[in-house]
Amino acid sequence: MNNLLTIEQLSAAELTALIDSAVVLKAERGHHSKLPLEGQTWAMIFTKASTRTRVSFEVGVRELGGTALFLSKNDIQLGRGEPIKDTARVLGRMCHGAIIRTFAQQDVVDFAEFSGIPTINALTDDEHPCQILADLLTIREKLGGWEGKKIAWVGDGFSNMTISWMWAAKILGFEFAVACPANYAPSDEFLSKLDAPNVTICHSPAEAVAGADVINTDVWLSMGEEGQTEKEAAFGPFQVNAELLASAAEGHIVLHCLPAYRGKEITEEVLESQADTIFQQAENRLHAQKAVLAALVKK
Known part of the structure; x- marks a missing residue:
């Protein structure tokens, strides 16, 4: 699994493995034996407002050792019409992963393709896999x-x-x-x-x-x-x-x-x-x- 863009893309084994992992990570909260995101910066690109999604991802990235960089549409050039593929090619050279909450499903698909970094669909109009x-x-x-x-x-x-x-x-x-x-x-x-x-x-x-x-x-x-x-x-x-x-x-x-x-x-x-x-x-x-x-x- 290189990205999480839809539930549709997952196999039963992958879905079950994610739930199994979540059970372990929940039990280990506060004393994780590994910090898989240590030294990494993950971009959070949100064009839709959020409470639970933003807080859970920011906390999650930090608890796994990484840094979360929150970017609203007003913080980056997407809000002024820059194509998603151009934003993706820039952030793909600076960040280790991206978490995107937006309207169009195609935006997260294009971002994953052009950035080359792990991309998570944090909500689109088509799916809400998380x-x-x-x-x-x-x-x-x-x-x-x-x-x-x-x-x-x-x-x-x-x-x-x-x-x-x-x-x-x-x-x-x-x-x-x-x-x-x-x-x-x-x-x-x-x-x-x-x-x-x-x-x-x-x-x-x-x-x-x-x-x-x-x-x-x-x-x-x-x-x-x-x-x-x-x-x-x-x-x-x-x-x-x-x-x-x-x-x-x-x-x-x-x-x-x-x-x-x-x-x-x-x-x-x-x-x-x-x-x-x-x-x-x-x-x-x-x-x-x-x-x-x-x-x-x-x-």
Whole structure:
């Protein structure tokens, strides 16, 4: 693995190895036997605002012995129209790796190609691989693993989170049920490419959640979609609430990648009842991303 650009690119062995590594790194926090990033500087190029992603990566790079160099779009020439390939060819000669949080998936693909340094997708409009790794780590900690489990998604059926989850389901083989409004379902083209019979799409939250061990949701409006009242209105019946969870499996957990808008995609009652899991999930961004960093470091 030279880069982490998508969940799609990973094999089951690579996904599992990253989770295994995250477990070890979490247990060793504060007394790591090795510092794989020692003497290295990693660029963090963020054109989208962030709390958890920025903090977890900055802390992770430092805890593994490296230096994190944060660059917003206003700090570099990308904000003035410089092509990503030119920025990549400069930073590739100065930095040891790059962590990119941006809009277009093609930008991280191009950066990896032209920079020649390990590149991590910290979120694009198409995929959010680091979050899925943290979620899988949380499922292992809370439920012992994903094998034989049913995971439900309630909300936007074709967001970066859902796309990454669908690829994870195909690769790892667990049942994944998506409940979404008809106008926000995965495209036929994508589902044909995915070709995963264990991934089902429906328009009934109750159907998706019935018997589910994990219930997952996210904001209805992704970053950049604020103010799209018509889209938001379509998700009214897709709230994760106590009534919906009554049909879930005994001992189920609820995940939310945060930030959460209480009273919209999830109720205050459910979020607070599941707060231990949800904020453990948030913490696990640090450990999962450290596993990615350690796997990508060039000796």
